[in-house]
Amino acid sequence: MNTVGIKDVALRAGVSMATVSNVLNRPDKVAPGTRERVEEAIDVLGYVPNMVAQQLTGSRSSGMVGLVLFDVRNPFLSDIARGAEDLLHTAGQPVMLCNTDVLPEKEERYLKLLAQQNAAGALVTPADLSKGWLDGLRARGLRVVLLDNTDAHPEVCSVAVDDVAGADAAVTHLLARGHQRIAFVTGPMHMRQSRDRLAGSRRALERAGRPADALNVVETSAFTVDQGRRAGERLLTVSERASGVFCANDLLALGVMQTAFRAELRVPDDLAIVGYDDIHSAATAGVPLTSVHVGGYELGKAAAELLLDEDRPGHTHRRLVFPPRLIERRSS
Incomplete structure (x- = not known):
């Protein structure tokens, strides 16, 4: 034949x-x-x-783009993936979805694989962003667009939401409702999302004349419903329980809400809860969840556009920061 x-x-x-x-x-x-x-x-x-021949000649295989995300089960990240995939599909470029679980070694394996496959590039929520990490990608010839709110690396494109402003709006909302004791529940503090949302929370307190350390910070190991339930249990055992809780994502907030219901607390009368991301299930929760809307689909689409733009003459690296907005519902 x-x-x-x-x-x-x-x-x-x-x-x-x-x-x-x-x-x-x-x-x-x-x-x-x-x-x-x-x-x-x-x-x-x-x-x-012949993919093997393409790799040997240094061409970019089939134009594959890697979506390297820290938790593909997270509905917000799923929205990012869908936005990116929809745009890349119209450009004829296939997508490889990679889940890192915020583990640097797992992220490293995926990025190495993408480089070996001569991928067109990757959209990454980095586990631990640094100049050395970026230098390593460039040494492999792998182009990236960061899904990370950093202004420290102008040599690479990035797309993010202003998490400081979003968190500020969430805590300002709780303060306006008269809450004096406010808790902040977040995932791993080494992640930029946690640090920025903590900074925004403290900024809101300081503007209201409250000391920044008045915030009760509860750090969890992941941005999941289960970790939210555990955080809720910790919050209910302290002597001076918070009357308002701001969670760094909606999954954590839904977990805290479940714990509150089990303890027969009324939301928001006994415990007001605000989330972040405004995932689809926020509006359909037992008590509809107040949340900071960030538009994951638009974020993913913009990141894919930036990656495709790198092939065009005159491309300059850009940092796109989307403004969040608070969506008020019954939970607060």
Whole structure:
């Protein structure tokens, strides 16, 4: 049986082999009419790209993009993934979803794999962002767009939400409702999301004339409902229980709410709760959850656009920061 090669596709479509390669690897660089002729030739001939050969020649495989996220079960991150995937699909670039569990060694394995596969790039929620980490990616030739609110690395594109402002709005809301004892429940403090949302919470307290250390901070090991339940149990055992709780994401908030219900507390009369991310289930919780809306779908789409833009002449690295907004519901 004769093997169909890229030369056969080029002859049938009446184009050069370089044009066929561009259709396979960088379809956005090819005029729509030409791309359609090449794709038709591929379908008629049954051509299957040789990925090993592509890697040996240094081309970017099939234009694959890695989505390297710290917890793919998190609905907010799922929204980011969907926004990115929808846009990349229209550009003809497949997506590889990678879950790191905030483990640097697991993240490292995925990024190494993407580099070995000559991926077009990666959208990453970094486990531990540093200059050395970025230098390592560049040494591998892997382009990235960070899903991280940092202004310390202008040499790379990034997309994020202003978490300091979002947390400020959440705690300001609780203060306006008359809450004097406020707790902040968050995931691992080494993550930027936790640090920024803590900073915003303290900023709101200071502006209200309250000492920043008046905030009762409860750190958990993950941004999950189970960890929220455990945090809720800790909050209910202290002698001076908080009357208002701001959680660094909605999953934690829903877990705290479940614990409150089990303790026969009324939400918000006995315990007001505010979350962050405004995931779909926030509005349908037992008591609809007040939350800071951040638009994960739009975030993922913008990150994918920045990655695709790196192939275009005159590209400059940009940092896009989306403004959050508080969505008030019955929980507070």
